[in-house]
Amino acid sequence: MHVPPNPQVTVVYNPAKVHLGRLRRAVERYAWPSARVQWAATTCEGPGFAQADHAVEEGADLVIAAGGDGTVRMVALAVSGSRVPMAIVPAGTGNMLARNLGIPLLLESAVHRAFAGGDRLIDLCRAEMTYLSGRTEHSGFAVMAGVGVDAGMIRRTRESVKAAVGPLAYVPAVLQSLGGGNSVEVGISLDDDPPVTTALHTFIVGNCSDLVGGIPLLPDALPDDGVLDAVCLRAQDVADWAGIGGKLAVDTVRGNINALLPGGHPARPSGATPSTMQYLAGRRITLEFAEPEPLELDGDSAGAVSSVSFDVMPGTLRVVC
Known part of the structure; x- marks a missing residue:
């Protein structure tokens, strides 16, 4: 994946599914050196679409969906059709898209993949x-x-x-x-x-x-x-x-x-x-x-x-x- 200068990253996370402290430490460890990382928690009223859509509008270079299948679905709908890639840190019960794409289910490995992996266009x-x-x-x-x-x-x-x-x-x-x-x-x-x-x-x-x-x-x-x-x-x-x-x-x-x-x-x-x-x-x-x-x-x-x-x-x- 091409990394632009001073890339902007938004992490859309579900606080009910993700251990925020562990997630922050992993992002700090693996994020690109010049990356500006913003954090957006999901809520019952805002399950991830609005947060990811705002990130795309603000020029994000990467949106990370950290949560279960519902969070991943909402972020995917928001970034689809744009050039902004979505990375997944699976933290749900099924983690279906991550499993089908071979994305690691462990938090550390998934965060590392988010910043080191290549992107793939899917339907x-x-x-x-x-x-x-x-x-x-x-x-x-x-x-x-x-x-x-x-x-x-x-x-x-x-x-x-x-x-x-x-x-x-x-x-x-x-x-x-x-x-x-x-x-x-x-x-x-x-x-x-x-x-x-x-x-x-x-x-x-x-x-x-x-x-x-x-x-x-x-x-x-x-x-x-x-x-x-x-x-x-x-x-x-x-x-x-x-x-x-x-x-x-x-x-x-x-x-x-x-x-x-x-x-x-x-x-x-x-x-x-x-x-x-x-x-x-x-x-x-x-x-x-x-x-x-x-x-x-x-x-x-x-x-x-x-x-x-x-x-x-x-x-x-x-x-x-």
């Missing part, structure tokens, strides 16, 4: 959400969005439990969300194709492939290919979920083996896909629900929507990784 995803009242809102995400078990998990997981046990906090919420069968009635439109009406349990669309633990939920997804990848899950009972879990387990093992082979990271061969899973890919995906459904964007609840359209914005986010 960002836009979501246009329509609510029962007819109100429309726009937002975005960098990793994954979903309805069904995905959104139910987010809605049922308490922050206090996440702080105590980390990713294990999601386990009870997942188990509670697995019931209900294929109760989501939805019309799915891919690019310019006419909608197809179906019933499903969970629908996840993403820009990256892996869940926590390196599980490739969307094995063909790449953060910089200009394509949205999605998976539709139709599971009625324990046997259906076992088939889905088996497929993901096989893909995870194969991916780990491939990563150890010479020649880098070849494409992961995918295990046999059960009939309960359907993969989709395109530049625009629209979901129209028979009844409003809860939606999550990179782990943040977006409320219950009547419809949502996802678009990919290729090469709009510069990330130090």
